[in-house]
Amino acid sequence: MRIKFKLDGEVVEVDAKHTDTLLKILKDKLGVGAVHFGCGEGTCGACIVLVNGRPRYSCLTLAGYVDGKEVTTVAGLAHDGELSEIQKAFLENDAAQCGYCTPGMILIAKALLDRNPSPSDEEIFDALAGNLCRCTGYVPIINAIKSLSKKR
Amino acid sequence: MSQVTSGYYAPASLRDAISLKKRLRERALIVAGGTAAVQLISKMIAEPEVIISLEKVPLDYVKVQGNVVEIGATTPISRLLEKKDLPNALREAAENIHGLALKDMATVGGNIFTPAPAGDIATALLSLDATLVLRGTRGMRAVPFSKFYRGPLEYNIKADEVLTAIKIRRAPGLSSFLKQTPLRYSGPTIASASVGLDLDKDKKARRVMVAIGGLTTHPYRVKRVERFLTGKRLTSELIEEAAKQLVDDNVDVIEDALASSWYRRVIAQVLFKKILNNFIR
Ligand SMILES: Cc1cc2nc3c(=O)[nH]c(=O)nc-3n(C[C@@H](O)[C@@H](O)[C@H](O)COP(=O)(O)OP(=O)(O)OC[C@H]3O[C@@H](n4cnc5c(N)ncnc54)[C@H](O)[C@@H]3O)c2cc1C
Ligand code: FES
Ligand code: FES
Numbered sequence: 035m036r037i038k039f040k041l042d043g044e045v046v047e048v049d050a051k052h053t054d055t056l057l058k059i060l061k062d063k064l065g066v067g068a069v070h071f072g073c074g075e076g077t078c079g080a081c082i083v084l085v086n087g088r089p090r091y092s093c094l095t096l097a098g099y100v101d102g103k104e105v106t107t108v109a110g111l112a113h114d115g116e117l118s119e120i121q122k123a124f125l126e127n128d129a130a131q132c133g134y135c136t137p138g139m140i141l142i143a144k145a146l147l148d149r150n151p152s153p154s155d156e157e158i159f160d161a162l163a164g165n166l167c168r169c170t171g172y173v174p175i176i177n178a179i180k181s182l183s184k185k186r
Numbered sequence: 187m188s189q190v191t192s193g194y195y196a197p198a199s200l201r202d203a204i205s206l207k208k209r210l211r212e213r214a215l216i217v218a219g220g221t222a223a224v225q226l227i228s229k230m231i232a233e234p235e236v237i238i239s240l241e242k243v244p245l246d247y248v249k250v251q252g253n254v255v256e257i258g259a260t261t262p263i264s265r266l267l268e269k270k271d272l273p274n275a276l277r278e279a280a281e282n283i284h285g286l287a288l289k290d291m292a293t294v295g296g297n298i299f300t301p302a303p304a305g306d307i308a309t310a311l312l313s314l315d316a317t318l319v320l321r322g323t324r325g326m327r328a329v330p331f332s333k334f335y336r337g338p339l340e341y342n343i344k345a346d347e348v349l350t351a352i353k354i355r356r357a358p359g360l361s362s363f364l365k366q367t368p369l370r371y372s373g374p375t376i377a378s379a380s381v382g383l384d385l386d387k388d389k390k391a392r393r394v395m396v397a398i399g400g401l402t403t404h405p406y407r408v409k410r411v412e413r414f415l416t417g418k419r420l421t422s423e424l425i426e427e428a429a430k431q432l433v434d435d436n437v438d439v440i441e442d443a444l445a446s447s448w449y450r451r452v453i454a455q456v457l458f459k460k461i462l463n464n465f466i467r
Contacts, residue, residue, distance in 0.1 A: 035193055035461050052194035053227045066200060075225055082287055089287040094224045096217065098194030142286050163371040164285025 040109030079165030259295030303374030309399030335443035
């Protein structure tokens with residue numbers, strides 16, 4: 035089947051099987067670098083993208099699902115070479131080391147802050163529970179999110 | 187629709203979804219949130235010719251009218267948390283499905299069909315004496331949730347039926363869900379317990395619903411313990427007594443790398459006691 039969707043603002047069209055995952059299409063067909071393959075079963079969060087603004091594991095999403103929808107990767111948050119606030123906060127707080135988890139972490143952080151501009155620690159921990167990081171020990175990531183939290 | 191070829195279908199109406207399911211039966215796989223179904227495909231456990239995605243079927247809603255709560259089958263867990271007036275057990279089960287992406291994807295209906303370690307929402311719904319609404323080409327059918335599981339991965343649902351809604355009538359005044367996971371914020375459920383309770387004016391148990399999750403493929407109601415508690419005044423001694431009978435020796439409790447069946451039995455008792463002791467405190 036042929037699917038058509040917006041990827042970081044640009045319309046793309048691609049052939050997919052009905053059983054292909056979105057992750058497979060993004061990596062193998064479209065060569066997207068800003069999405070990572072980790073576990074393929076929803077436990078690591080490296081493959082997270084936003085679909086119509088809501089976070090989804092692309093490894094647990096079938097390609098057909100995004101037909102006619104908007105997919106945002108972490109690369110889509112930057113505009114005209116200028117990083118978004120969240121990306122800057124990750125840089126300033128040393129919240130990325132090897133960077134494998136970073137696309138998913140930043141997108142979850144965005145999804146959380148869009149919904150809840152001043153999350154409590156508990157709410158941040160809960161939101162990030164589906165994203166594994168093997169480098170930072172999480173504290174810098176949590177600090178990056180807190181630095182953007184309103185009120186605080 | 188004449189010939190249905192292999193492919194991805196996202197029907198916009200329930201009627202179309204049901205008629206597709208009737209025509210294709212086992213050749214089709216229904217996908218709601220996809221968190222379990224897509225793994226069946228990527229791990230090559232299932233090779234469906236056709237995907238019937240429920241993404242466009244308007245079953246994403248929560249309605250509270252009088253003493254009836256109705257939840258559409260494709261309502262994501264995160265939607266439950268936007269509602270303030272849902273029974274406590276349901277809210278607690280939803281809150282403890284951790285991670286924003288999972289909360290947004292996983293649906294209430296999908297949770298009912300997903301075996302342990304999933305089934306947290308199902309466990310809570312059992313203790314709230316929920317009813318499932320199933321719709322097929324020949325019409326609608328309501329099944330008490332306690333009669334839905336027939337065996338491991340065997341459900342009281344026909345090949346042409348779709349689960350459309352879950353209804354809770356007269357939710358108990360008190361209800362609570364607790365689970366044990368290996369990590370504070372994530373990891374599979376080792377054991378869970380959920381209890382719904384109505385007390386009469388002398389503080390005696392008028393209606394008790396006890397559900398246990400994580401020990402077997404699907405959660406189940408413990409009628410024996412419910413009968414034992416009904417009509418009695420809850421004291422910590424009585425709760426202790428009830429906990430001893432909670433998991434029957436005949437129950438074949440899951441044993442895996444995460445926990446022994448002995449540990450799961452003990453944890454289920456601990457959670458059950460915690461819930462009831464919190465109620466009488
Ligand atoms: C990383 C991770 C962590 C998890 N943590 C938890 C947890 O803490 N607690 C927990 O309980 N679960 C957990 N789960 C399990 C999770 O899959 C379920 O909770 C989820 O609710 C399943 O819903 P879904 O909409 O994704 O179902 P799907 O994957 O879309 O479907 C599951 C099954 O149900 C069938 N189905 C779905 N909807 C209908 C319907 N309306 N009518 C008929 N058939 C239907 C499908 O055909 C399929 O066989 C976790 C899963 C992952 C990947
Ligand atoms: S690759 Fe999707 S969650 Fe790990
Ligand atoms: S920075 Fe390496 S996994 Fe998180």
